Amino acid sequence: PCFGFEGKMAANSLQIEETLKRIQQQKGVEGYIISDEVGNVLRTTFSDESEKDLVTKLSSELPALAERASSAVRDLDPTNMMRFVRVQTRKKELMISKDQGFVLMVVQGTVSPE
C-alpha cells in the first residue's frame, strides 16, 4: 500500500511496518498517528468515525509540543538532540517522536502508577 513516505524511507519499509506493528501490539497502546511536521495526518490506526475528532486534535497540537521541546533541548545544549516526549496524564500516556520531517504520536492507556 502506498502511504506517501519519501524515497529515502522506502528501502526500510518492511522494517517500518514491523516496528509499527510492534508498537500497536504493545500492552495498553490504543493507537498511533504519523503526521508531517505541521500535523497533516499521513497514517493512523484511529480509523473509526468517532475517533476523528481525537485524531484532528492530536495531530494539530502534539507536533507543536514536540517542536517546542525539541528546540528547548537544542537551546540548552546545541549538541544535544531530543529523542521523544512523554506526556503522562491521569488516564493516558502520549508519546511523541520527531524525526526526518515525520512525527509519530502513540496513545497509550495508563499502565501503572509511578
Add this chain to the structure above:
Amino acid sequence: SVFDICGGSCRLLSRQKGGQRTLLWAEGAGCGAMSTEIEETVKKLSSFKGVKGLFVINQDGIPIRYTFEPELVTHYAALVHQLVHQSRSIVRDLDATDDLVTLRVRSKNHELIIAPEKEYIMCVIHMPDVTYD
C-alpha cells in the same frame, strides 16, 4: 507529595498576598521540621545515581529551589515553564476531566522529568546509565 506537607496548615511558611498564597520555605522561614523534610527530599533525589540536578519553580516560573548554577537553572526554568503550560492545555483540551501528571523529555544526553503540582513544578535532570540510539 512534597508540597502537600506545606499545604497551608502552617501559616509561618506562607504569605497571603491578594488571592495568592506563596510558600516561603525557600527563605528558610518558619517551621524547622517542615523545611527539613523538604531538604531531605531534595537531598534524597539528588543522591540518586544519575541525577545531574533538580530544581523547583513556582507558578511564575521563578526557581525557588535548585541544586546547580543559578544562571543555568533560570534558563531551564523558563523553557520548562512554557512546556508545562503548553502540555497542560493540550491535555485539558483533549479531556477536560484529565490532567497532566508528568512530562518527560528524553534527549540524547539526558532526560528531563518534569512533575507539575498545584502551585509548583519540579524538574529533575536525569542521566540514564544506558544509552540508547
